[in-house]
Amino acid sequence: MTSRTGDLFHVYDTTLRDGAQQEGLNLSVADKLAIARHVDGLGVGFIEGGWPGANPKDTEFFARAREELDLRHARLAAFGATRRAGVAAADDPLVAALRDSGAGVVTLVAKSHDRHVELALRTTLEENLAMVRDTVAHLRAEGQRVFLDAEHFFDGYRDNRDYALEVLRTAFEAGADVAALCDTNGGMLPTWVGDVVGDVVAATGGRVGIHCHNDTGCAVANTLAAVDAGATHVQGTLNGYGERTGNADLVTVVANLELKLGTEVLPAGLLREATRVAHAVAEVTNVPPASRQPYVGTSAFAHKAGLHASAIKVDPFLYQHMDPEGVGNDMRLLVSDMAGRASIELKGRELGFELDAATVQRVTARVKDLEARGFTFEAADASFELLLVEEVEGLRPAYVEVESWRVITETRIAEEAVSEATVKLRAGGARIVVTGEGNGPVNALDSALRQAISQLYPEIVKFELIDYKVRILDQGHGTDAITRVLIETTDGESSWVTVGVGHNVIEASWMALIDSLTFGLRRHDA
């Protein structure tokens, strides 16, 4: 592995600026501070905090960052534009906000496409060069390090190579450390990016960076092509957040550089934090992480097909491109109707069971049969575990013996519907009859069940239903269709998913509820 850590190679995170430009993302200052801390834990060299002066939140972020952020690895960068046309850099209020941000690094976005200068800035090509020169020189004189984001560089290079290069040369001569070439519209492909970056490196002799958007689905590939052609500064965002289709996913870029291309760009060992950091950031943004995200997705090392599992039993690398631990992820075996005996054996081992051949055979057959009837075990690990225990121990774990249940829903004119459930069961040697109320039938059943056994099993007060999903499986049958219910429950420390299937949605829900309770109590017993 070649080490290019420190200033030899820049890993530059723009989650808090370009990432925040993603549709639907709205980060508070506290969110931004939390994300900065998480991203710092990955060991990136730079964190772009936002555009001070452009909005009160970003201005406040930089003020609070000075007091509250104690970054171990990253330096904070403030983003902003070159001065306005016809205004001295020292007199431009947005440049002043960059200068006063307290950030040691300022990343200036500048036009490098002649068409944009004329149409968007509505100024001359000469004035745009002066805007770049003056703003870089002003901030350098104030003691800040300056990086240039050359907006629309690749399109500009195609239309007017000389002018695009002139913008970069002007920035370098005024003291910029880096010229990051931006594929702002995201329309490039890797070979095109490689050719342009190679030419820019040779023509300017300056340090070249890369900032790619994902509109062709090539943001990561384009970034790697740029590095291959001589770029030593890569920009990207956690989880690929960003304007339109997003930016290059920084974790994927870094993992490819370290694990595939043998270039160490993060402090030793920190790539193992990647999965934790990516998911922690997703918690803050409140955007569910994409399960199929390369390296860090929950499906990145999940194996479903029976043939895959049978080979993995011999050697996981037969169906894995790397050891998931390298990015802090885990291998998972999924149980479904595509499982073969090897899948069941490995899944059993993952859950702590060494299954003999006959049990494996029985479990495989039952899984295939139940899946054909609508169950899904890959999404309901807890129900699968109960099935496994039943086959190993010969008896399905049970904490209650249900005699009957009944639920009614009543609506009165101008009042909201309420449900009432009656549950009769035996538990702890006694017969218990309880009623529970709820805003719906499942809620009422859950409430009755809890009342019935909360004295006997007080730990159930911690159990909380956090997700409830219903799916109609054979839609052609209308209201007579088979219904599948998935319930996710938490005890505050972890969560588990159970499944129920039936012609009746309440029957399916009851089945999933009982499994949820049984699994939770069994886990607390263990």
Ligand SMILES: CC(=O)SCCNC(=O)CCNC(=O)[C@H](O)C(C)(C)COP(=O)(O)OP(=O)(O)OC[C@H]1O[C@@H](n2cnc3c(N)ncnc32)[C@H](O)[C@@H]1OP(=O)(O)O
């Ligand atoms: C490619 C990118 O993603 S770069 C990052 C883009 N991010 C954002 O735009 C988010 C933050 N932006 C904002 O809050 C606002 O747009 C502000 C505060 C920056 C400017 O707001 P306003 O003054 O109201 O201007 P508005 O947004 O309408 O237009 C942008 C102005 O900046 C000018 N401008 C655009 N790029 C540059 C540049 N590189 N250098 C100097 N001026 C620029 C435009 O010509 C336009 O000028 P005009 O007001 O004379 O027409």
Ligand SMILES: CC(=O)C(=O)O
């Ligand atoms: C600067 C930037 O975000 C872009 O050009 O895409």
